Amino acid sequence: MENIVQKVKDEIKNVVINAIENSIKEGLIAVNDIPEIEIEEPKERQHGDLAINTAMVMAKQAKMPPKKIAEIIVSKMDTSNTFIERIEVAGPGFINFFLKDKFLEETLKLVYERGKDYGRVNIGNGKKVQVEFVSANPTGPMHMGNARGGALGDALASVLQYAGYNVTREFYINDAGNQIEKFGYSLEARYLQLLGIPAEVPEGGYHGEDIIDRAREFLEIYGDKYKDVPSEERRRALIEYGLKKNLEKIKEDLELYGIEYDVWFSEQSLYDSGEVYKVIEELKQKGYTYEKDGALWFKMTLFGAEKDDVLVRSNGFPTYLASDIAYHKNKFITRGFDWVINVWGADHHGHVAPMKGAMQALGIDPDRLDVVLMQLVKLIEGGQVVKMSKRTGRMVTLRDLIDEVGKDAARFFFNMRSADSPIDFDLDLAKEQSNENPVFYVQYAHARICSIIRQLEETGVKIDNIDEVDLSLLKEEEEKELIKKLAYFPEEITIAAKTLAPHRITRYVLDVASLFHSFYNSHRVKGVEEDLMKARFVLILAVKTVIKNALDILKITAPERM
Structure with missing residues (x-):
């Protein structure tokens, strides 16, 4: 029973299908096909814990009013040995299900028993998945798009791991082709300029300060050794030095950001191995x-x-x-990934159809390739859009952002919205130490619980055996809403993995923190009657576990003191 909500949904599905089948047998409803039973969580609490609209879906086929169908189905339901306490027909034919308090008690026991593994599900069954993200050109520092892609891709990889997939995180190094040629010409121009030789950065070349920095470092190491050598030899040496230096910096910054890759894959290696030429030949042979x-x-x-x-x-x-076609063939055929996910900037949208088409041309199911396109980021400070770093006077880089607001705030803010939504990143809010700052609000909930636990333990309160704790004492509305939210954590993991939407986990943990603060502001844990105190102790332990597990997925610190 990894996912108690799924267990309840399965129970409801079975109860409903059996009731419909019995209604058909008895001639109460005349339909040929039983529709898919879609179970939803009602927005209004008074409409129950879960609901279905099956009667409305069946109305046309059954040639009966949906409310009448709903009443017949409910009359034939057998809910013995389930979590269902009662059922109501509402509105034009909705069927609402109210769950027993046992559902809440079992949830707390499950969280307590599973601990750091609570929330894990196994929809992936060890399927091999590769998530490729960031893959910034090694011709310069990483910018805000890379910062968002890093937070998004890494959280997505963690969600998939939590959902039972065998995940490989990969960075594709674009160290071949036209942009590397431009990089070499740009470095050469700056190197020659530093030697006092007139030279121009070519049209379409790189004009950033980082190019001057690399050329200056090269000069400090090699002096004028490359002044009089052939241009091609000079550029080759500058490219080799510049790429190595830039990649070291990219790796360093990404580690500071909490990202560790399993594979750094070189584009140049596809040329060295001949894979690019082989795939071109294959497409030729197939007449494409x-x-x-x-x-x-x-x-x-x-x-x-x-x-x-x-x-x-x-x-x-x-x-x-x-x-890129050779690279994707390498992913699927050479390395045998079952599923490949690329996180790209929205400016790459025109590249999606060609890549899926190329896979089809190579006999690879294009549905095995998914591309998450992410929208742009705007940095806001003092209500104004920030384009330059105050520290360097250049574009704001990933390193600038980490220095300014820290890893935790950056990763949390970038994962608060779906990839296809643009983000206005509020620097002032990200630095604020208040409940207005969402990451502070969540971290404070965790630290607050840790403080309560320390106080309880100092007075000798401890949980030796959860089965001896009377969890039925948790009857307050705030307690029930909080436990119900905890029950949905494995379900959130499942949906986030299926829809490639790690922002769901960020929104979820914010909701958990909000419900905890509401509970704690209304009810005491310490100082109430002992049995109730122990029940609430189990509750806050469960909340602490879920917040920590969710923040671990996002690779955000769960502080014990603030």
Whole structure:
């Protein structure tokens, strides 16, 4: 019984299906097919704990008013040996289910027994999943989009692990192709300038201060050693140094951000192994390419894309599309991932259909590839949009953000909304030490519980055996609402994994914190009658467990003191 809510839903489903089947047998309802039983949590508390609209779905087929159908179904229900206490027909034909208090008691026991594993489910069955995220160009520092992608991708990977998938986190290093050539020309220009030799950064090159920094560091190490060598040799040395240095910095910043990758995959390795050329040849052999204007084109329109695209330029060099197709073939065929998830910026939306089409062309089910597209981030300070770092006078980087608000606030704020929603990141709010700041509010709930537990333990109160605690004493509305919320944690993990929506966990833990604060502001734990005190002790232990588990998924600290 990992997921008590799912257990209850299964009970309701069985009770409803049996009641419909019996109604059909007795000639009370005439339908050929029993519809899928959709179970929902009503928005209004008075409408029960769970509800179904099955009678309304059946009305047309049964040629009866939905309310009448609902009443017949309910009359045939057998709820013995279930968590269902009572059933009501409401409105035009909704069937509302009210659960026994035993449901709440079993929830607390389950949280207590499972501890740090409470919330884990096994919908993944060990299926091999790769989550590729951030994958910033190693030509410069990471920006706000990378910061959001990092928080989102890492939390998604954690949710999938919690849901029973075998997850690999991967960073794809774009260390080949056109942008690396531009990187080399830009570094060369800055290096020559520092030597007093006139040189211009080429059109479309990199003009950032970080390029000057890399060229200056290179000069300090090698002096004028590369002043008179052929340009190609100079650029090669500068690229090798610059990429190594930038990657070290990217890894360092991501570790500060709480992200550890299982695999750092080099684009250049696909050229070195010949995989890019092999995949181009395979697409040629299958008849999915043609030549035009000296270039080789991929017939993407055959697979639902709006237009065809170039695989090999007229100068003989493969495009980024070619290496990306080879990369995805490597994921599915060479390394055998069952499911691949890419977290990309919204500006990559035009790349989704071609990539899925290319998989189809290679005989790989395109549904095994999912792409999460995330919208832009705006930094707000003092009500104004921030574009530059106060410290450096340059664009705000991931490192600037961590220095400014800390890892916890950054990760929490970036995971508060779905990937397809733009984010206004309020720097002032993220630094605020008050209940207005959502991450502070959640962390304070955890610290507050830890403080209560310390006080109880200091007075000798402890739980030796949960079965000896009378949990039926938890009858207050605030207690019941809080326990019911805790019951839904495994369900939230399940939905977040299925919908690739880790922000659900952030919203969920905020709700738990809010319900805890409401409970604690209305009811005492310490100083009440001993049996009730022990029951409430079990309750706050369960809340602490769930908050900690949710924050662990988000890789956010759960402080014991604040």
